[in-house]
Amino acid sequence: MIDGLLGHLETLFLVLFAGGAVAGGALMIVLRQPMRVALALISTMLCLGAIYGLLGVHFIAAFQVLIYVGAVMVFMVYVIMLLDVRDPSYAGRFSRLLVPGIAGAAALLGVLVYAAWPDLAGLARPSGAATFGLREFSATFLNEYWLHFELVSVLLVAAVVAAIAVIKVNRGERG
Amino acid sequence: MHLLLPVSLALFSLGLLGVIVRRNVLVMLMCMELMLNGVNLSLVTFARQLDSAAGAVLVFLIFVVAAAEIAIAIPIVLLLARSKRTLDLAAYTDLKG
Amino acid sequence: MEFLTLIVVLPLVGFVLNGLAGDRLGKRFVTVVGCGLPILAFLVTVKCTVALAAAGYAPLTETVYTWAVIDDRAFEVAFYFDRLAAVMALIVTGVGSLIHVYSIGYMKEDRSYARYFAYLNLFLFFMLLLVLGRSLLVLFVGWEGVGLASYLLIGFWFEDPDKARAGKKAFITNRVGDAGFLLGMFVLYATLGTLEMDEINAAFMGSPAPAVSASLVGVLLFIGASGKSAQIPLHVWLPDAMAGPTPVSALIHAATMVTAGVYMVARLSGVYLHAPEASQLVAVIGVLTAFFAATIAVVQTDIKKVLAYSTISQLGLMFVALGVGAYGVAIFHLYTHAFFKACLFLGAGSVIHALSGEQDITRMGGLAKRIPLTFVTFAVATAAIAGLPPLAGFFSKDEILWFALASGRGGSILLWGAAAFTAFLTAFYMFRLLWLAFLGTPRMDARTVQHVHESPPSMTGVLAVLAALSAIGGFFALPHFLEPMLPLPEVRTEAHPFETPLVVVSVALALAGLAAAAFLFSSNGARAARLSPRFAALHRVLSGKYYIDELYDRAIGRPLQWISERLFLGIGDRLLLDGSLNGLAALAQRAAGVLGRIQTGSLQLYALLMLLASVACLLWIWRHV
Numbered sequence: 001m002i003d004g005l006l007g008h009l010e011t012l013f014l015v016l017f018a019g020g021a022v023a024g025g026a027l028m029i030v031l032r033q034p035m036r037v038a039l040a041l042i043s044t045m046l047c048l049g050a051i052y053g054l055l056g057v058h059f060i061a062a063f064q065v066l067i068y069v070g071a072v073m074v075f076m077v078y079v080i081m082l083l084d085v086r087d088p089s090y091a092g093r094f095s096r097l098l099v100p101g102i103a104g105a106a107a108l109l110g111v112l113v114y115a116a117w118p119d120l121a122g123l124a125r126p127s128g129a130a131t132f133g134l135r136e137f138s139a140t141f142l143n144e145y146w147l148h149f150e151l152v153s154v155l156l157v158a159a160v161v162a163a164i165a166v167i168k169v170n171r172g173e174r175g
Numbered sequence: 176m177h178l179l180l181p182v183s184l185a186l187f188s189l190g191l192l193g194v195i196v197r198r199n200v201l202v203m204l205m206c207m208e209l210m211l212n213g214v215n216l217s218l219v220t221f222a223r224q225l226d227s228a229a230g231a232v233l234v235f236l237i238f239v240v241a242a243a244e245i246a247i248a249i250p251i252v253l254l255l256a257r258s259k260r261t262l263d264l265a266a267y268t269d270l271k272g
Numbered sequence: 273m274e275f276l277t278l279i280v281v282l283p284l285v286g287f288v289l290n291g292l293a294g295d296r297l298g299k300r301f302v303t304v305v306g307c308g309l310p311i312l313a314f315l316v317t318v319k320c321t322v323a324l325a326a327a328g329y330a331p332l333t334e335t336v337y338t339w340a341v342i343d344d345r346a347f348e349v350a351f352y353f354d355r356l357a358a359v360m361a362l363i364v365t366g367v368g369s370l371i372h373v374y375s376i377g378y379m380k381e382d383r384s385y386a387r388y389f390a391y392l393n394l395f396l397f398f399m400l401l402l403v404l405g406r407s408l409l410v411l412f413v414g415w416e417g418v419g420l421a422s423y424l425l426i427g428f429w430f431e432d433p434d435k436a437r438a439g440k441k442a443f444i445t446n447r448v449g450d451a452g453f454l455l456g457m458f459v460l461y462a463t464l465g466t467l468e469m470d471e472i473n474a475a476f477m478g479s480p481a482p483a484v485s486a487s488l489v490g491v492l493l494f495i496g497a498s499g500k501s502a503q504i505p506l507h508v509w510l511p512d513a514m515a516g517p518t519p520v521s522a523l524i525h526a527a528t529m530v531t532a533g534v535y536m537v538a539r540l541s542g543v544y545l546h547a548p549e550a551s552q553l554v555a556v557i558g559v560l561t562a563f564f565a566a567t568i569a570v571v572q573t574d575i576k577k578v579l580a581y582s583t584i585s586q587l588g589l590m591f592v593a594l595g596v597g598a599y600g601v602a603i604f605h606l607y608t609h610a611f612f613k614a615c616l617f618l619g620a621g622s623v624i625h626a627l628s629g630e631q632d633i634t635r636m637g638g639l640a641k642r643i644p645l646t647f648v649t650f651a652v653a654t655a656a657i658a659g660l661p662p663l664a665g666f667f668s669k670d671e672i673l674w675f676a677l678a679s680g681r682g683g684s685i686l687l688w689g690a691a692a693f694t695a696f697l698t699a700f701y702m703f704r705l706l707w708l709a710f711l712g713t714p715r716m717d718a719r720t721v722q723h724v725h726e727s728p729p730s731m732t733g734v735l736a737v738l739a740a741l742s743a744i745g746g747f748f749a750l751p752h753f754l755e756p757m758l759p760l761p762e763v764r765t766e767a768h769p770f771e772t773p774l775v776v777v778s779v780a781l782a783l784a785g786l787a788a789a790a791f792l793f794s795s796n797g798a799r800a801a802r803l804s805p806r807f808a809a810l811h812r813v814l815s816g817k818y819y820i821d822e823l824y825d826r827a828i829g830r831p832l833q834w835i836s837e838r839l840f841l842g843i844g845d846r847l848l849l850d851g852s853l854n855g856l857a858a859l860a861q862r863a864a865g866v867l868g869r870i871q872t873g874s875l876q877l878y879a880l881l882m883l884l885a886s887v888a889c890l891l892w893i894w895r896h897v
Contacts, residue, residue, distance in 0.1 A: 018182045021216075025189040025209055034201050041205050044186070048212055051179070055223050060234055064215075067238045072208065072245045079249050080201055087261040088198070095198050095264065095876050104883045105192035111890045112184045120177040132223075132231060140228040141235070152236050159243035166250045195880045203876075264876060271873030 014054055020047040032093055034080045038073060045069050057132045179220045186213030200252055200262050204245070211241050275320050276334045276351040279361065280400045282313040286393035294386025306389030307372040310396055314365035321358045329355055329756065331470070333406060345465065352406035352470065355754050359603060360403040360535055363610050367527045368396050370734045374618050375519040377730040378625060388428065388517070395421035399528050403535065408457050408467040411536065415453070415500065418529045419446045425524060426516040438512040445509040449499015456492030459484055473542030486543050490550025493540065494557075497533030501587050503561045508821055510584055514576040518621030521576060526583050526613040531606045534590045538599040541758055545597065552682055555595020559676075559690045562588030564818065566697035570704070571814040574631050575620045578705050582657065583613060585694060592691055593672045597681035597761035600751035601671040608664035611745050612656040615738035619650035622727045622735065623709060627720055633705065637796060638714035642724045645732045647710050649739035654706050656742040658699035659782040664746035669695060670778045671751065675760075677774065678767035692781060699785025704800075707793040715796065 024044030031037045045068050052061035095101075141149070190213060193206030215234050222230025259266050286309035294302045324332060331354035339347045353361075372392060379388050398421055402414025420443075427439025461467055463484035464475050475482050497503070502510040513525050524530070537544060537554065544551050562585045569581035586609050593602035624631055626643050640647040656665035673695065677688035714721050726732065751760060792800040804811060813819070870881070 015178065018178055022182060022185050022189070025186050028202070028206060028209060029189060029193050029196065034199055034205075037202050037205055041209060044209065045212060048216060051216065052219055055219060057219055057223065057231060060219060060231060063235065063238050067242055068208075068212070071242055075245060075249060076201070076205060076208075079253065083201065083253070083256055083262060088263045088265070090199070092198060094196050095874075097876055097880050098196050101192055101195035101876075101880055101883075104195070104880055104887060105188045107887045108191065108883060108890075109184060109188040111887055111894065112188075113181050115890065115894050116180055116184070120180060132228075137228060137231060141232055145229070145232045148232065148236060152239055155240060156243055159247055162247045163250070166247065166254065169254065170250075191879070191883055195876050195883065264874070267875065268873030270875075271871060 010054060014051065017047040017050045017054070020044070021051070032090070035077070038077050038080055041076075042069055042073050045073065059132075059134050059137065180217060183213045183217035183220065186210075186216065189213075198264050200256065200264055200267070203264065204248060204252065208241070208245070211237065274334050274336070275316055275323075276332065276353055276404055277336050279313050279316050279320065279365070280351065280397060280404060282309045282316070283393040283396035283400065285309060287390050287397060290386050290393060291390035294390060299380075299385055302386045302389050303376055306393060307369065307376065309393065310365060310369040310372050313396070313400070314362070314369050317358075317361045317365045320353055321362065324353060324355075324358055331357075339409075347409060347467070348407070349410055350406040350468075351404040351410075353404065355757055356535075356539060356603065357404055359607065359750065359754070361400065363607055364396065364399050364403055364528050367610050367614050367738075368399075368523060370737060371519050371523045371527075371614065371618070374522075374621070374731050374734040375517075377728040378519055378621055379517065382517075384428070388425075391421055391424045391428070392520070392523070395425065395524060395529070399532070402532055406468055406470070408460065408469060408472070411469070411539075412453065412457065415496075415532060415536075416450070418524070418532065419443060419450075419500070422446075422513070422524050422529055425520040426513045428516055428520065432515075435515040438509075438515040442509040442513050445506050446499050449496045449506050452492045452495025452499070453497075456489050456496065459489055459492065469539055472540065476542040476546050481546065486547035487549040490544050490547035491553060493536065493543075494550060494554055497536055497591075498557065499533075501530050501533030501591070502584050503533075503557050503588065503591060504564065505820070507561060507565070507584050508824065511577050511580045511817070514574070514580050518576065518617060518624060521580070522614045522617035522621070525580065526617050527610040530583060530587055531590070531610070534587065534594065534602055534606050537591075537594045538603055538758060541599045544594070544599075548681070551595050551597065553595070555592050555676075555682055555687060558588045558591025558593075558595055559687055559694070560588070561585070562592065562694045563690050563697075566694045566701065568814055568817050569701045570697060571811055572701075573634050575623065575633050575636075575705065575709060576617070576631060578633070578701060579613070579616055579620060582616075582698065582702065583609075585698060586613070586657070589669070589672050589691060589694065592676055592687065596675050596679035596683050596687070598671070598675040598679060598751070599758040600754040600760060601668070601675055603754060603758070604750040605668035605672055607750055608656070608668040608742070608745055611738055612653040612663075612665055612742040615649055615653035615735060615742055616657065618731070618735055618738065619646050619653065622646040622731055623650075625727055625731070626724045627716065628723060630716060630720065633708045634797075635715050636709045637712040637716075638710075638721075639724065640710040642721075643726045645726055646735065649732075649735040650710065651706060652739040653742050654702045657702050658785060659695055659778060660786075661779060662743075662746065664742050664744070666778070666782070667746035670775055673778055674771065674774055677770065678763045680762040680764050683761075683764060683767065692777065695778065696781040696785050699782045700789050703786050703789030704793050707789060708797055711794065712796040 021044045024040045024047060027040040028037050028044070031040060045064060049061045049064040049069070052058075052064055187210050190206045190208075190210030193209065194203050197203055197206065215237055218230045218234050218237075222228070222234070255267065256262050286305050289305050290302050294305075320332065324330075331352055333350060333352050335348050335350040337349055339349050341347075372389070375388065375392065379385055382388065395418060398414045398417025400414070402411050402418060405411040405414055423439045423443040425439075426442050427436045430436045430439070457467065460472060463482055464472060466472065466475075476486055499506045510525060510530070514521055516524075544554070565581045565584035565588060569578050569585065572578045572581060586605070590602045590605050590609070593599070593605060622643065623636070623639065623646060626639070626646070627636065630636065652663070656663035659666045659669040661667075673688060673691055675683060676691045677683050677685060727735075751758075792803070816822075870877070
């Protein structure tokens with residue numbers, strides 16, 4: 001029985017964390033205060049990290065937590081703390097486009113799931129290959145995908161330039 | 176495993192809904208992050224299923240880009256909020272007409 | 273040497289030279305080219321006539337070029353010179369040249385001197401095309417061309433809107449007639465397969481008779497002729513055409529263009545000989561026109577209008593002759609009429625010139641002593657038109673009256689009676705004109721009286737020549753000359769004894785007219801003025817020209833205008849065309865307005881729209897791919 005349970009444990013955890021992610025996403029839409037929304041997002045991201053771990057891509061799980069939660073969301077939380085103003089967006093959470101938005105999103109979800117449904121059964125259990133071990137992954141990454149890596153570094157340069165530009169604008173406004 | 180794809184689709188849709196529906200600009204940014212996460216999940220799912228490293232590489236790069244993006248987006252929003260003196264998206268209508 | 277072509281082309285060269293370069297090269301150049309070329313054409317015509325006579329009057333033909341070849345039928349531009357064509361060509365070029373010479377003096381001060389001679393030469397070109405053409409097609413080109421030249425010359429002083437309108441009226445009335453002409457041509461071509469006039473005549477004269485009713489063709493062609501020759505009901509343009517310069521009135525609306533209809537019927541005598549109904553129609557319309565025009569002329573006060581109605585009346589008499597089968601006699605009257613009517617018109621021009629523009633005969637008088645040459649020539653021509661022997665008009669008019677009574681092809685006493693009464697009226701109103709204009713005491717103001725002067729020799733010389741021709745022209749027995757090709761109709765046996773008495777009656781009528789005019793209109797028309805209140809109603813109707821213009825305006829003009837304005841302008845143009853175009857533009861604007869509301873500046877709306885669009889794309893892909 002334990003074996004049966006253990007065999008299903010993975011699935012159980014998967015379902016649990018998936019549900020947690022979706023719940024976090026849903027809460028994001030509904031909660032009023034931005035700080036709480038940020039916390040919901042953090043919880044979603046952590047659940048996703050757990051899912052990645054369950055799937056076996058451990059380094060991605062690690063990066064998920066490190067970069068997304070540790071850098072992006074921390075930055076976000078700082079800004080919320082800086083800027084949390086009680087302005088009309090606090091009183092009225094939703095824009096004018098609530099109903100059309102819900103309808104559109106539901107339609108999108110419906111179409112996508114319905115389209116993907118026949119193929120879902122084909123998503124078999126993952127293979128046990130060790131492609132996603134860190135060593136193998138790094139080798140593949142820097143051997144075959146070095147070009148993409150370099151291109152992204154160009155993007156990062158652009159980001160740095162943009163940051164400097166923003167500072168200049170900032171300075172210019174101040175005086 | 177066949178659960179994860181709908182989950183990622185749901186996360187993406189919820190993120191898009193949040194972008195359209197919420198009035199606070201910071202919340203909107205966070206919903207965009209949610210969309211990215213949904214996409215990441217679908218990429219990882221497929222990478223695992225097809226045993227391809229390409230998906231994982233893409234996820235990796237998305238992390239990088241997302242971080243850079245948020246690093247620039249937040250200051251922009253800051254400046255915008257300071258000039259408009261509000262975080263309400265209804266006030267940001269300079270693109271009108 | 274292609275002499276016939278040369279006759280036609282010489283005036284065309286004049287038109288081109290004067291039209292293009294006349295203004296720049298000065299009056300002398302224009303005069304030499306404008307008058308010299310018609311005179312040259314006249315000389316060539318004389319030469320061709322001599323050649324014709326030498327060839328025993330066998331018709332000369334010249335094919336200039338093949339205009340079109342459709343299937344296996346060829347349309348050629350060819351000229352045909354026989355007795356009739358010779359007579360017509362001599363009249364056109366001869367009288368035409370004289371009037372060109374007269375115009376030198378008359379139009380000397382006009383600033384559009386070159387344009388005038390260019391148009392006059394153009395007219396001559398088209399008239400010669402008409403007269404010398406072998407096929408109905410070439411004749412029709414000439415027909416339309418003289419209509420064009422007439423329009424250009426009537427509206428010569430186009431800055432005056434009334435004159436321009438007169439030109440339009442002439443052209444449009446002509447076109448109505450031309451519709452009948454075209455239909456006649458179509459019928460002829462469809463049944464006979466040819467438009468060459470000599471072949472048409474041969475087809476109708478020979479046997480078996482063609483499958484088409486000759487009367488139908490005759491009536492259709494006559495509609496065209498009545499438009500060009502100002503017969504009822506298409507006569508309304510000719511009095512208005514007096515708005516043009518007087519030499520134009522003389523040439524086009526007296527001597528040559530208006531006779532084109534007479535020429536055409538005479539040329540197609542083969543058809544009309546076999547079309548008794550059509551001939552009867554021609555005779556009846558002719559005599560009605562002659563009568564009505566004469567009655568109107570009796571009360572006209574403009575010197576040129578009197579002559580215009582006189583022309584209509586004389587043309588009517590020509591058609592009477594054509595209607596009873598006396599084609600040669602009609603041409604004879606055409607020939608004498610050309611002389612005396614041209615002389616009368618040019619004399620009127622001389623009077624107008626002397627009085628510095630006065631045209632109202634109630635304001636003339638006492639000119640006989642002051643402009644004697646004009647008076648003498650005018651008197652001779654008046655006597656000729658009245659039919660006093662031995663002047664030309666007497667011979668031609670007497671022949672017409674004789675055949676109106678005696679012709680075996682429709683002559684009757686009724687016809688004769690109407691024509692004879694018309695002859696009396698003709699003498700009456702012409703002598704009325706002479707008395708009121710030239711005799712009595714001057715009724716103009718003293719300053720005009722002082723300025724009265726005789727016209728220059730270029731004008732009086734022409735008057736003298738024409739008066740001489742009016743006097744002696746009748747002695748050339750034209751009907752006899754044309755008899756080999758236009759045989760005279762048989763005379764009814766019961767009419768034979770009336771031949772000599774008729775001549776006496778004709779002379780008596782002319783003298784009676786003279787006497788009546790002298791009685792009523794001497795001493796400045798005092799007796800006429802006393803009598804006129806008794807006939808006030810009749811006078812009003814006649815002065816109003818039987819209100820035919822008003823009738824046309826009410827019955828045709830106004831409905832057409834209403835249709836144009838309400839239907840075509842209001843509904844068709846404004847509602848449909850403008851409406852659809854403006855509607856399209858308004859639609860585009862409204863659509864743009866609606867679509868413009870999408871750009872609210874709200875990012876969330878843009879995101880929503882992108883979402884909806886991607887859903888739609890996905891649905892489409894899902895369904896179709």
